[in-house]
Amino acid sequence: MGILIGILTLYWLGIKRKNMENLKIWLRKNASTAVLTVLFIIVLVNKDAKAWLMRQVASTGILNSSISEPQKKQNNAAKVSYTGLMLKNEEGKIVDTSALQNKVVFINFWASWCPPCRAEFPSVQKLYDQYKNNPDMVFLTVNLDDNVSLGKSYLKEKGFTVPFLTPAGNIPDILYSGSLPTTVVLDKKGEIRMQHIGVADYSKDSFYKQIDELLREKP
Structure with missing residues (x-):
């Protein structure tokens, strides 16, 4: 320098x-x-250059988080109340969170200005492509840009087809503490089985296997 x-x-x-x-x-x-x-x-x-570099690091797997085993005792499990999670879709309509019951839910909080978000988004898209037709899997990719149009433009520019959602109220602290990106995986009981802050690669076979195991679990 x-x-x-x-x-x-x-x-x-x-x-x-x-x-x-x-x-x-x-x-x-x-x-x-x-x-x-x-x-x-x-x-x-350059944000894209940063994203590329972070993506190379994430591809090594050293930054990845794993899905945990189910909690045996109910009082030890971190559960999410879907009624406290209010989201809007791309058309501005409120998402029916009751549809999340008995589903495996993948939640990703992101913004277009966030290099780590850009770095991991291709892997999020691949995960979405892998499970988007599974009736027991739901994706909530929540954009936190101050200007919503920036988030929409980013998805369109890159050709990403994940659901575009925005908050319709306060996000529960149990899900998001203010750091981007934040990714949460909920099991069919609504228990948090993974919460990862920072860039990761969600397109690895090892992660797919963990998702498959969650999908096989009963509510």
Whole structure:
């Protein structure tokens, strides 16, 4: 970073031709350093570049969260009251949360300006494609952009077809504490079996197997 600042300072001060030649010589000798510096700057300022880098890290599996075993004792289980979760669909209509009863529910809170959200969204789409026709599985991909049109534009631009939902009231703290992205998986009893904050890869076979196990469980 210090090298790049030094180069820019010389430029804006109106360096002479001789100094420019010296600069060219330095760049030839330190080409790899200059390239890495430029790439670092691009990653810092470009949301898609950040998302790509995070996606490579997530693909290793080191950031992933696993679905937990069911709680044996009811008083130890974190359950969600669907009546406290109010959402609107893309047309602005309130979602009937009673339809979530006895379903495995995948909830993802995201925003278009959030690089980690962008990084994991392709895997969320793949998960959706894998289970969208399963009658026992429901996807709630909840957009938290201040400007709803930005979220819609992002999905359209990238060709994502997951449900576009927005909050129609306060989001229960048990589901979302303010960090993006946040992903929650509920079993058929409404118990939280996974809650992951940060980027992850949900398109791995290992995660599909965990979802399949949840789908086989009885309400």
